[in-house]
Amino acid sequence: MRSIVFCTTCKVSKEEKCDENGVAGGELLAREMESLLAEKGRNDIDVERHECLWSCKEHCNVLLRDTEKFSYLTGRFVPQRDNVEAILEWFDLHGQSAEGAVSFKQWPDGMRGHFIARIPPQTEV
Numbered sequence: 001m002r003s004i005v006f007c008t009t010c011k012v013s014k015e016e017k018c019d020e021n022g023v024a025g026g027e028l029l030a031r032e033m034e035s036l037l038a039e040k041g042r043n044d045i046d047v048e049r050h051e052c053l054w055s056c057k058e059h060c061n062v063l064l065r066d067t068e069k070f071s072y073l074t075g076r077f078v079p080q081r082d083n084v085e086a087i088l089e090w091f092d093l094h095g096q097s098a099e100g101a102v103s104f105k106q107w108p109d110g111m112r113g114h115f116i117a118r119i120p121p122q123t124e125v
Helices: 025-039 081-096
Strands: 002-007 046-050 062-066 071-074 115-119
Touching: 002 025, 002 081, 025 046, 025 081, 062 081
Parallel strands: 002 046
Antiparallel strands: 002 062, 062 071, 071 115
16 A cells, blocks of 8 residues: 655644644645645545654655555655655655665655655564
8 A cells, every 4th residue: 555644733844833824734735745646637646644743853744655665754845736746756656666765866856855764664473
């Protein structure tokens, strides 16, 4: 299963918690992703929301989750369209890879500097 999990309590920026309408940055980013996926007619990736991903030193945190491959915690995004396009482009490359490792040379510019942690897939006990 592949999903993109947005922290709904993440700030809009380092300085601001919410936008002028009182909406948190992570929620704004999730809405942008849902809009992008709908425009592209995509239903192969689940958009999920989670309250607090415990990476509060950063803002607009996103977990790129895959149950079979490496997952990645990312952050420091601005909640706007070009960032969700970069997230989706990178996650598509991730999906095409065998283990969830994307060569740095392939990364969209919008993903550089946003990775916080790489999480190995769960192994069977």
